[in-house]
Amino acid sequence: MRSASINAIGILNAAVQLTLRVASPWMGVLWLTTLPHRLMLLYFFNHVSVLLEPKYYAFYLWRMALLVFATFIVSLYGRAVYVRACHIDDATERAAKFEPLKVPLGDFIPYVYTALINEFLFYLTLFTVVMWPLFIVYGGLAAATSYGLGGPKLVGAPMTALRGGSTFPSLMAITLVFTLGLIIAVINLYVLILVAMTLCGPLLGPALPRWEYIFAPTLWNMFPKQDLTQLILVIGASMMIEPFWLAANVDMIKKARARKSGEDLRLWFQDIKNEATQ
Secondary structure, three states: OHHHHHHHHHHHHHHHHHHHHHHHHHHHHHHHHHHHHHHHHHHHHHHHHHHOOOHHHHHHHHHHHHHHHHHHHHHHHHHHHHHHHHHOOHHHHHHOOOHHHOOOHHHHHHHHHHHHHHHHHHHHOHHHOOOHHHHHHHHHHHHHOOOOOOOHHHHHHHHHHOOOOOHHHHHHHHHHHHHHHHHHHHHHHHHHHHHHHHHOHHHHHHHHHHHHHHOOEOOOOOOEOOHHHHHHHHHHHHHHHHHHHHHHHHHHHHHHHHHHHOOHHHHHHHHHHHHHHO
16 A cells, blocks of 8 residues: 555656646647547537527527537547647657647547547436546546547557556545545636636726626535536636646546556666656
8 A cells, every 4th residue: 555655646646747848839729629528518408508598599599519529529638638748759849849739540539539428327327426436537547648649449458458456546545635636626627717807806896786696605615605606616627627637637547558568667767867857
């Protein structure tokens, strides 16, 4: 258990360094391609309960569903680009600045296929709640294993790459860390918005009461009362931690593959050299 904890801490430290290396501009690409899907999904589900009963709204919901699907494909491309940037070494990325954008169809199409299956099973079991973490974790692993693999093996690639005694505890450890990180990020983002509203209140003028109503806090002053506002905060917080989460998954997959190919000692020595030069 101690070795698993050390491995998890090493993965988290490597994820921070990896994210800082690829943050400009690939974090921006990830956000620009992911945010439209998150907001469109929120908009769709917010209208389903209102517009589902009248039959003449069915076509409107169908068009919104098509937009959700289109933005989902775009978000998958953004994830593939970010993961590709994390996998590509720094020297190669400097030599070809736009190399991460060149996602091969042999990698992207199987990844889309895998992500669609995962998304379908997620919504199919949405009522269970307890299955949510499984599909979210699998979605991150599918993105991390999409680079340089391709083919039908991609569907089972995440589980194949994690086959081993020490990797699974590390996965559980970083999942717990990022779950707690998401909660903390939501609280910090909400407090930041409340502070900004307090400081900029005179500038908002007559619109201030409306914003105060939207972000009105609960009794604990940690979350807003409005359900839609809570979901928007979750989307914002998830956008903040997603680059680090994907980088952690990429580093874990790279270490798992290196262990199988005998490259783990070389990577371990490279990590020591990197720490010594910092």
